[in-house]
Amino acid sequence: MHTNGSARAKIDVRNVRKAFASEKVSLPVVDGVDLQVADGEFVALIGPSGCGKTTLMNLIAGFLQPDDGAVFIDGIERRKPSSQGILISQQGSIFPWLTVQENLMFGLNGHAHTDKTGIADHYASIVGLKGFETSYPHQLSGGMLKRAELARALVVKPEILYMDEPFSALDALMGLRIRNELLRILAEERHTVLMITHDVEEAIHLADRILVLSPRPTRVQAVFDVPFAHPRRLTSPEAQELRVAVLRQLGVDA
Ligand SMILES: Nc1ncnc2c1ncn2[C@@H]1O[C@H](COP(=O)(O)OP(=O)(O)OP(=O)(O)O)[C@@H](O)[C@H]1O
Ligand SMILES: [Mg+2]
Structure with a gap:
């Protein structure tokens, strides 16, 4: 590297x-x-x-x-x-009113992807959040929330x-x-x-x-x-x- x-x-x-x-x-x-x-x-x-x-x-x-x-x-x-470049801030930038999947898809706004849901779910699964796509941030543990932050940054490559x-x-x-x-x-x-x-x-x-x-x-x-x-x-x-x-x-x- x-x-x-x-x-x-x-x-x-x-x-x-x-x-x-x-x-x-x-x-x-x-x-x-x-x-x-x-x-x-x-x-x-x-x-x-x-x-x-x-x-x-x-x-x-x-x-x-x-x-x-x-x-x-x-x-x-x-x-x-x-x-x-994407910044994962100290306070975090996940929107509490959106589900994990919606948070990830939000990052793709303005990108010309046809399958935003598929991409969002792929990154949720990469960080170990498979099965929690439709959960809201308050339903996640602290560690899961950090994973969601990471996925939200990675999704835009x-x-x-x-x-x-x-x-x-x-x-x-x-x-x-x-x-x-x-x-x-x-x-x-x-x-x-x-x-x-x-x-x-x-x-x-x-x-x-x-x-x-x-x-x-x-x-x-x-x-x-x-x-x-x-x-x-x-x-x-x-x-x-x-x-x-x-x-x-x-x-x-x-
Ligand atoms: N927008 C701002 N206006 C005025 N002062 C600020 C602003 N942002 C940061 N500071 C001051 O700058 C200094 C450095 O802050 P900064 O957040 O960069 O530190 P840090 O090294 O990230 O600290 P920590 O490890 O606690 O996160 C602090 O004294 C802070 O009060
Ligand atoms: Mg700091």
Whole structure:
């Protein structure tokens, strides 16, 4: 999956800065971030709470404009969101008043598909929600809801998947399961992935590279390659060594 060294990055973030201004003060949040993600690469962003991760992702996905610097997708400057990339936000974006199937079909609006129901049901089944197509979100468990979020993003076959702590608030077992499912899906349908997580183990399980972000105003503080072949054994000495090194960057002794 790792395709570093390709002539042009899929995502190219150059010296991006962002501050939020209120009446009196300006709050600097993103402080000159440079990062590149290769086509098909999976990059995890990890950093302390409130450091500016969501803001950075919104800048990259085009929902916010940088004060300085620029974001290029496929070499073209990104100024607004596009259907090329789909963001799974921290709050989630499933509509509570639509069924699972209707939520998935909603994403296909404007696409010239003849069998939207069939496609929606296919993706529901890919994430393990077969039999729950006509359920409403409040009838699902927390883990099922996260699966529905993932399916809703995958259904439009985005080139880039932006995920903001997609599997937080899941218990360890469910988190592990859904991560394995994501890896299986990514092996079949190639996407470029940028994922925010606070879980070092999750990052080591999934990513090709881990970027550690500094406290606010955030910059890229350290970069770690994750050179292990899938399926990964998180208990291996190499994985544990990497875990300790990442945690150390985050100011935690392990
Ligand atoms: N629209 C906004 N207007 C003003 N301040 C904002 C806005 N969005 C974010 N902030 C501020 O920017 C800082 C970074 O917020 P952000 O949501 O990017 O952090 P984060 O790293 O994603 O945190 P967490 O890990 O808790 O999700 C915070 O201090 C927040 O209050
Ligand atoms: Mg956030």
